[in-house]
Amino acid sequence: MGKMTFNREQKCCAFCRYWNGAIGSTTIEILLGGNTFQFDSNEKHSCFKKGRGMQMTALQKCSYFMPRYEN
Numbered sequence: 001m002g003k004m005t006f007n008r009e010q011k012c013c014a015f016c017r018y019w020n021g022a023i024g025s026t027t028i029e030i031l032l033g034g035n036t037f038q039f040d041s042n043e044k045h046s047c048f049k050k051g052r053g054m055q056m057t058a059l060q061k062c063s064y065f066m067p068r069y070e071n
Contacts, residue, residue, distance in 0.1 A: 004041045004059075005031065008069050013047070014058035017066045020045035024068055025058060037069075 006012065013019040014028060014037070027040040039058055047056045049064040056062075 002040065002042070003027075003038055005036055005038045008035055008037060008067075011061055011065045012058060013045075013056045013060045013062075014039050014043070015068055016047075016064075017068045018047050018049035018064055019056060019058075019068075021048050027058075 006014070008015060014025045017024075019025070025039050025043060025045075027043050029038045030036075031038055041057065041059050043058045044055045047054045047062070047064070050056070050062065
């Protein structure tokens with residue numbers, strides 16, 4: 001899919017604290033206004049809540065979501 005733009009209110013892995021630990025997304029960019037982000041939807045990292053070996057894409061969702069970027 002490539003680069004996509006999302007509002008910080010959406011509950012996807014790219015905005016979750018458990019996705020890739022303290023680093024988070026390596027492709028995320030804050031767009032003008034600070035409430036919209038752009039990231040590579042194909043980016044994959046480990047989910048530290050589901051288990052280190054569990055690779056999740058940036059667009060995936062789960063019940064463990066915890067926001068990384070607060071308003």
